[in-house]
Amino acid sequence: MTQSLAEDTAAAERLLTHGAMTVEGRLVQASNATLRCDIEFEGLRAKCVYKPVAGERPLWDFPDGTLAGREVAAYLVSQAMGWRIVPPTVHRDGPWGPGMAQLWIEPDPAVDVVALSRANDAAVRRIAVFDAVINNADRKIGHLLPVAGGHVHGCDHGVCFSTEYKLRTVLWQWRGKPLKPLALQGLARVRAELEGELAGRLARLITAEEVEATRRRVDLMLKHRVHPYPPEDWPAVPWPPM
Template sequence: MTQSSRDRTPAGDGPVVSPRDTETAERLLSLGRLTVEGRLVQASNATLYCSIEWEGLTAACVYKPVAGERPLWDFPDGTLAEREVAAYAVSETMGLRVVPPTVHRDGPYGPGMVQLWVEPDPEVDLVALSRSEDEAIRRMAVFDAVVNNADRKIGHLLPVSDGHVYGCDHGVCFSAEYKLRTVLWQWRGQRLTTEAVEALRRVDKALRNGPLRETLLRLLTAEEVEATVRRVELMLKHKIHPFPPEDWPAIPWPPM
């Protein structure tokens, strides 16, 4: 069974869990019964659209089993699911909440990443949004710089009706080498906002002495965690958005 990326609604008759209710969403994603409804055929790795139910709560979610990950030349095999969970942990610590609730758990096809489905507002022009100076997009650009996102495409932006923007597909983040590749370069070299600096200070503290460090060390290599610390240090030191890398393609292809 296959489905397009725009024709899905949550299955089930129970109350639907909001991505803003992270505590409830994490419990549902961790403990709920997963039922595979279809497959996102445009994804390069096995990406399954599922319904999930637990104690009367219901939601739609994405399940990416490790067994369905395609090997990459520049990332260790079988690590993409952990990187998605790490990205969620960083987003929450920063207080930006740009990644939908995400957990690592066992599923019908083995262990993998399970993320709450966020239905984007169909009225939003994603290309125009990605080129805009919307503050929600600027938060995403700051987050991507912290996690060293090597694949921020336009189609990975999930704007919702209240103006908030979520992002998905963070499996190729946290490389120890600088590999930031994104469609969101409009602030390169510009001063960071006060909000961004405060978010960076939160994540800096948590990376040094807080539970985030322990969480990331379970999901990433020690070298990758230390590289994350250094990226945050540099952003706090210079207080500007980073510039594109000189030895790495700056924009993903295709950009959508």
């Protein structure tokens, strides 16, 4: 059911937006308040992750109270690229106030995510491109969610979209390598959307400067047609990497 909802994004968004949430428990390994919930609407039921703004830990390099919005912005960019990397995600009120709600994805336990993160896997390579677009400052191994059939979702996108180059990831195996045609197609799609409705939707979640910085990152990738290199003045890999 969960994976079918991940593919039927309209149904998933309705459920996440209007469903009644019952908190199951807290994911204690998360640095910010992250709650797993049951959610139900019009007979449809699933699990979701709920991250209330009130539970966000202040950061020195991102404005307070903006992480939930950045998670939703990452979902919108993922959809615009046509890759369904980020599970359906909405901004809504919940048991602990406003925050983000995201469809829970149960990863395939048969997949070794450490090996996957180091592999030359097409689905993971798409995530590396996506992370470069959103300027993801925290792509850890545990944020990869492989499911049956070979698709790989990604989660935890609260520290993205900075105007400064902060790309920090475990997925550097393609640095400097030519972008695949599929990647260029996804970049072209999102660049076109950034001139239309997507820009307006993002502007309600991140700053106008951050939207413009996203355009510039896409333009650079389309111009040079290679995977980016690590920043010179910023740690290239998150810690801990898992």
